[in-house]
Amino acid sequence: MTPEPKTCRSCGRTIEWRKKWERSWDDVVYCSAGCRSRRVSSVDRDLEQSIMSLLASRASGATICPSEAARAVGDDDWRDLMEPARRAARRLVNAGDVVITQRGSVVDPSTAKGPIRIRRA
Numbered sequence: 001m002t003p004e005p006k007t008c009r010s011c012g013r014t015i016e017w018r019k020k021w022e023r024s025w026d027d028v029v030y031c032s033a034g035c036r037s038r039r040v041s042s043v044d045r046d047l048e049q050s051i052m053s054l055l056a057s058r059a060s061g062a063t064i065c066p067s068e069a070a071r072a073v074g075d076d077d078w079r080d081l082m083e084p085a086r087r088a089a090r091r092l093v094n095a096g097d098v099v100i101t102q103r104g105s106v107v108d109p110s111t112a113k114g115p116i117r118i119r120r121a
């Protein structure tokens with residue numbers, strides 16, 4: 001029986017079970033070597049906090065763009081934080097705090113391509 005997928009602690013994407021993890025699946029928490037070395041930095045935590053506080057200041061069904069969190073945390077270099085902001089949003093989805101939407105519909109954060117919005121769960 002194939003174990004249930006889990007989510008990457010760093011990027012928040014789904015990790016599908018693979019044969020190579022047969023003996024170590026319980027220890028797998030990152031989807032890739034890149035995510036293992038990246039882990040979750042203090043800036044990443046700041047982005048999570050920023051997303052939650054931006055949402056808390058809006059109406060319950062309102063959405064924000066990841067760029068708003070990136071701008072709030074990053075000042076002039078906020079563009080470098082766009083992908084980290086999306087990663088933060090995916091971690092928050094896994095925590096049950098938010099959902100990610102595209103054109104008003106909730107989407108799978110692992111596979112969503114293109115612009116996303118973030119809404120409270």
Ligand SMILES: [Zn+2]
Pocket residue numbers: 008009010011012013030031032035
């Ligand atoms: Zn990952």
